[in-house]
Amino acid sequence: MTYVISMINLKGGVGKTTTTVALAEILAGDLGKRVLVIDLDPQTNATTMLLGEKAWATANAQGFTLATLFKDSLRPDGDPPKFNLKSTLHQGVSPVKAVKKLDLLPSSLDLIDVQDRLAAVPAGNYYTDRPVDLLHKATRKIVPDYDYVLIDCPPNLGIITLNGLRMSQGYVIPTKPDVLSTYGIPQIMTRVKGFAEGLADEEIVPLGTVINMYRTNTTVHDTTLRALRSDVKSGKVPPLFASKIPQGDAVAGAAEFAAASTLRQRWGYQGHFDQLKALAIEFDERAQAQL
Numbered sequence: 001m002t003y004v005i006s007m008i009n010l011k012g013g014v015g016k017t018t019t020t021v022a023l024a025e026i027l028a029g030d031l032g033k034r035v036l037v038i039d040l041d042p043q044t045n046a047t048t049m050l051l052g053e054k055a056w057a058t059a060n061a062q063g064f065t066l067a068t069l070f071k072d073s074l075r076p077d078g079d080p081p082k083f084n085l086k087s088t089l090h091q092g093v094s095p096v097k098a099v100k101k102l103d104l105l106p107s108s109l110d111l112i113d114v115q116d117r118l119a120a121v122p123a124g125n126y127y128t129d130r131p132v133d134l135l136h137k138a139t140r141k142i143v144p145d146y147d148y149v150l151i152d153c154p155p156n157l158g159i160i161t162l163n164g165l166r167m168s169q170g171y172v173i174p175t176k177p178d179v180l181s182t183y184g185i186p187q188i189m190t191r192v193k194g195f196a197e198g199l200a201d202e203e204i205v206p207l208g209t210v211i212n213m214y215r216t217n218t219t220v221h222d223t224t225l226r227a228l229r230s231d232v233k234s235g236k237v238p239p240l241f242a243s244k245i246p247q248g249d250a251v252a253g254a255a256e257f258a259a260a261s262t263l264r265q266r267w268g269y270q271g272h273f274d275q276l277k278a279l280a281i282e283f284d285e286r287a288q289a290q291l
């Protein structure tokens, strides 16, 4: 059974991509899972963290990114589709030697333009596919090959993010424990619930909230955490994961595509890797309980 999950937050820069890549590498490299990362963000951060800029540029020049999939849907005049799943799927990504079964569907900067045009596509039978179904339909054949599919979303709930949610059983909200980063979480829950209800029989479970860039003994962080816990109780915020990701240079440094032999080398010796691994184990337990 595959568990498909979207990483979302309306706020930018809170660690969606970092959490996605860390979880993916640890699940694949340490917990023996088969993992696919789908990068839906035009900023292409997850793509460059896992594939490196050089390989991405080559793939992008050939049109082997998800932008091609979405662009196909904007040509309703019977042109043959250009998206090729096999060429777009990069197998065995990550600069960490210990990570074997981690694959990637890369993003492209061209997605910015596509996002705007897709939003303007009229509903109706002229277009055979609904714009929110595109990713789901295109990846249906390969999803069962994985234990986990992690979808890194842009900081909005636009049509591209909805494509990710459409095929997800659950979602995770990474956030910084401060007022502005957590402000929109209840709204995300309401919006996703409404979206799932529109899909008829499908539920999209709020699997959890990940606290990232946590600093101990910081008044703002501790106050926000207390507020979050109370909002979890009243069902306005998805349950917090017990493992928090500490703020640290090692975690920021992992954004660089640099060869590493071990996960600890990539994610930090100062306890950062251990926290991330604890988070991955917790995530795995919660997800398995849903299957």
Ligand SMILES: Nc1ncnc2c1ncn2[C@@H]1O[C@H](COP(=O)(O)OP(=O)(O)OP(=O)(O)O)[C@@H](O)[C@H]1O
Binding pocket: 011, 012, 013, 014, 015, 016, 017, 018, 019, 041, 043, 045, 153, 154, 155, 212, 213, 214, 245, 246, 247, 248, 249, 251, 252, 253, 255
């Ligand atoms: N725990 C951490 N400690 C230090 N730096 C971090 C940590 N987590 C993330 N960062 C850094 O903070 C920045 C934002 O993180 P990231 O790109 O993961 O956020 P995001 O939510 O995906 O952003 P966006 O909304 O732009 O996609 C990056 O430079 C990243 O390397």
Ligand SMILES: [Mg+2]
Binding pocket: 016, 017, 018, 041, 043, 045, 152, 153
């Ligand atoms: Mg990101």
